[in-house]
Structures are given as structure tokens and as C-alpha cells.
Amino acid sequence: MLKNETAISSMTNKTVSDVRKNAGHSVWKKIKPYAFVAPALSIFLIFSIYPAFRIIDLSLYQWNLVSPAKDFVGFQNYVNLFHDPEFFETLRNTILYTVLTVGLSLSLSLFLAIYLKNDTRVNRFLQRLIFSPYIVSLASISFLWLWLMNSDVGFLNYIISLFGIGKVDWLGNPHVALFSLVLISVWKTAGYNTLIVLASLQVIPKHLYEAAALDHANQWRTFRKITLPMISPTLFFITIVDIISSFKVFETIQIMTDGGPQNATNTLVFAIYEYGFKFYKIGYASSIGVVLLVIISIFTILYFRGLASKVHYQ
Secondary structure, X not given: OHHHHHHHHHHHHHHHHHHHHHHHHHHHHHHHHHHHHHHHHHHHHHHHHHHHHHHHHHOOEEOOOOOOOOEEXXXXXXXXXXXXXXXXXXXXXXXXXXXXXXXXXXXXXXXHHHHOOOOOHXXXXXXXXXXXXXXXXXXXXXXXXXXXXXXXXOHHHHHHHOOOOOOOOOOOOOOOHHHHHHHHHHHHHHHHHHHHHHHHHOOOOHHHHHHHHHOOOOHHHHHHHHHHHHHHHHHHHHHHHHHHHHHOOOHXXXXXXXXXXXXXXXXXXXXXXXXXXXXXXXXXHHHHHHHHHHHHHHHHHHHHHHHHHHOOOO
């Protein structure tokens, strides 16, 4: 009798232990994904979401960054901003820079990727060559191009002089300076974009091209019906990344033109820097930051809704 009671008690304790163990395992199984995501989510909230709300809050104040006192002015910073002709010129520069940079970089990358698609020794060397500018810091690139675009002793003017073309003030002419910065940006980013597109081209099933050849499809029709749809997710990704990157251009402008000449190369991010850390108008600079945030958000949403449906996913 005593042995039976002992056995029953032991079984009961074991059952209770198993239930607790299973319950603990079940709880951990539920919170395990959140535990793994928590570090990255915390970094995202601290360094992305919080600053966004903070900049919205600061845009409602007048503050010089030095004094602890902040004067609440409501939407007055936005009123001043939208009555400032220089802001609209800066906005135009930013949009023009973005459109030209993204369009030219994407087109050039697609052309180079198709040209370098075959796996040969020469193509491998050219891939490394065109990718090398991407790994160089923007500060180094800016100083390099300052010399190349020097109006007196620059290498670019020497090259065009061989064709009988006069000197061009690449960075001092307000009608040319912004396009010069676009050239630098395309030169730096085209190599990276090319390798991304090239990787996408190399995974397209060969039987699709064989079927097109049997149907006597020409190269343009093959590209339009097979190549372009198959790499559309890659092109979509590159476009989004390049748009956001172009809207945030800063280093080359600060080093090479300082927003000039005649405000011709001033962009929204550089304007934020100037008003915030040169003129100490933190509220006004924050209002420009909010406008930039809204523009990028609207542009991204419209782009996703307009073109995401046309992207071909395997």
C-alpha cells in the first residue's frame, strides 16, 4: 500500500513537472521570435522612429541650439518656409538631381550589366574596375573630382580642349554645377548597381531564351518580354534605394560647392545643415526635415502603388 502511494506521488510530481516544463517551453516558443527581433527593433525605434517624431516636435519651436529655452511658435516655421523663394529653388534642385541621378545611373547600369553578362576574363576585370569607385569614401571622391573639374588645370578641361572645346567652369557656373554633381554621383553608384543587375541577369533560366530563339524573337523583343520582366524586382529595389540616397545627398555638396554658385547646388539636406548648424535656426531646419520626410514618404508610396503591380516575381 505504501509502495503504491509512493509510486502514485512520484508519478504525480513527474506529471506536474512535465506540465510546467511544457508550459514554459510553450511560452518561450511564443516569445522567441520577438526576442530575436527585439535588438534590431530597438535600434530602429531609437535611431529612426524617435528622431522622426523629435524633428516634428522641434519644427514647432524657435530654438538656437545653445539656449535651453525654446519658444513655441506653432506652424510659423512652415509659413516662413513656404513663403521663402529660396526653399522652392532648393526643392527644385533636389528633385532635378534625384531624377537625373537615378535615371542615368539605372540606364547605364542596365547597359553595362547586359554588356558584361558573359563570364570572361576581360569582363571580370571590367566588373572590378567599375565597382571600385563605390568602395571609395565620398570625401576622397569629392577631392579627386575637385581637381578633375578645376577650371584652370583640371583634367576634364584638358580632355575637351583636345577636341577644340573651350574651358568649362564645371563647379563655378550655376548652369553646369548641378549636372557636374550628377555626373559624380552616377560615376560612383553605377558600378554597384551594375553588379546587382548582373547577378539578377545570371539567374534567368536559359530555357526562356532558347524558347524565344525558336520563336525567332529579335533581341529587342527578347529583352522586353523576358529579360526586363525577370529583372524587374531588382530594378525596383535599386530605384527605391537610389531615390532615397539621392534625396539625402550632402558630402559632395559640402566639399565641392557649399551649395553654390548662386544656390544652384543647394539641396534639402544641405539646407537643413546650413540652417541648423550655421545659422542656428533649429526649428526652421526641422521644418525642412519634416518636408523632406513627407516628400520621400509620398514618393515611395506612389512609386510602390504605381509600379509594384508591374514587377514580375517568380
